[in-house]
Amino acid sequence: MNPVTPNQSSPGSSANAPAAPSAGATANNPSHSGSAAPASAGGAAPAPTFSPLYQQIKALITQSLQSGEWKPGEMIPSEVELANRYKVSQGTVRKAIDELAADNLVMRRQGKGTFVSTHHEARAHIRFLRLRPDEGQPHYPESRFLEVKRLRAPADVARLLDMKSGDATVYIKRVQSFDGVPTIVEELWLPGLLFKGLTAERLSEYKGPMYGLFESEFGTRMIRADEKVRAVLASAEDAALLHVEDGTPLLSAERVSFTYGDKPVELRRGLYLTSRHHYQNDLN
Amino acid sequence: MNPVTPNQSSPGSSANAPAAPSAGATANNPSHSGSAAPASAGGAAPAPTFSPLYQQIKALITQSLQSGEWKPGEMIPSEVELANRYKVSQGTVRKAIDELAADNLVMRRQGKGTFVSTHHEARAHIRFLRLRPDEGQPHYPESRFLEVKRLRAPADVARLLDMKSGDATVYIKRVQSFDGVPTIVEELWLPGLLFKGLTAERLSEYKGPMYGLFESEFGTRMIRADEKVRAVLASAEDAALLHVEDGTPLLSAERVSFTYGDKPVELRRGLYLTSRHHYQNDLN
DNA sequence: AAGTGGTCTAGACCACTTT
């Protein structure tokens, strides 16, 4: 299926060409002529809201990314090629890809092409980790896995992962260290169905960030995440793991990560020791 | 001065018009033909790096914003008008404004125009405040000012504000409450030169966020900020202000805010009580 | 009806990378 199908025929694709051959049916985007409901809160109609062409193209490309037609790290077809495939102008494809690049789903490289983003990259390692050393260059910590087991989802975990209480999950607990200094205690819950063969051994053997493993071995790519940060006191257990005293203040970060379609696929609860590190955030 | 002057004459502005009257000198962007230094680290040449036209336009518009030619809340000239002024196509102006909108310097409103962003807005109130209630809608807290005085900058403050140790600053301390519950203790340092007439009275009288006051009354507009977050224990003094026990864990957020030209103009140190609130962050 | 930003197209040329 080549041409754009989502909303009626291709809107305005042949109507404005100065020397277009066939005057053709200018059916065009029917838009909200006629009924259409106002955008008032709690409105009645489901609000069809016809999206612009480039948004439709963006959705089609996203589908291809999700379906694995182009894999992480691979090059996607050139703009010209995509324009031909979807029967739109290169400029429209360009605008679609611009947004995908802004969303970090693809990366453009002049002269080379557009590539599917991957978590296997120097810059990607730190993409979701906001903890930075107070002094020196940011770098990725070493992991030591304490527990990896299958678990039935507790109610709160299930709710955040959009599952049912008691559904199968994979539970992971680890400590991360910077230059040998334990700094992060982290617990993770993953949907059991998506991460069947995940074992402590595979995690330990794997070099690089966990999201790279998830992407390559389990076909689940994290796109974005929501994080809620608090200050808490270290429990006796956590304090021991971090080699600090009981009652040391720690940053608590609860992260829910999402894959394509805004589907939550990871819950992460981290405790950060912030005596020589800080949680970095840029506001704009 | 109308036409684009920064880098040589207008690059490529008349060369590609299909039916251009005068074949004209296609002098065009001289670019890095000839010498030009490689972008290697620590290179010799000052790296002229010719920027694309739309970036030059963006810079020109930014200058007009900074100089106050168009004030916060006001509408800037239409794209067509700017295109005429700078002697470029509307598409180039559009791309420049697209980036300014992405940077939150202006806001586009279809059918109405493009407006200079302002901190006097419902959405702007929460723009830099990441603390959200665990339950219920986010809203802006009430302020109670404890101290407002002029102070010589301590060394650490001076360094962060790009001043000299001992330079004049305005120091502010306040407590902010959500629905009457004290939740934030905050200290601020501002460059004394920029905030001459700032008094406790003016701060107390002013309704709305402080950044609005800074923008309207002192002509200093915060563009972006860097924030470093840590977990700490409440001192006896802070605990009293927040009506909590000594040693309660608190979020410590150190924020440096910047105005045009990446000039630091505010240091803010906040302590957040996170028992019924959390610091919200979206990662992507 | 007029003015604004938003979308879409078509074509030219530039800069960068690889062959």
Next chain:
DNA sequence: AAGTGGTCTAGACCACTTC
């Protein structure tokens, strides 16, 4: 030389807002 993304232009039409 060929292919890729990046810039720039010109013109058409659409959607929204205001007069």
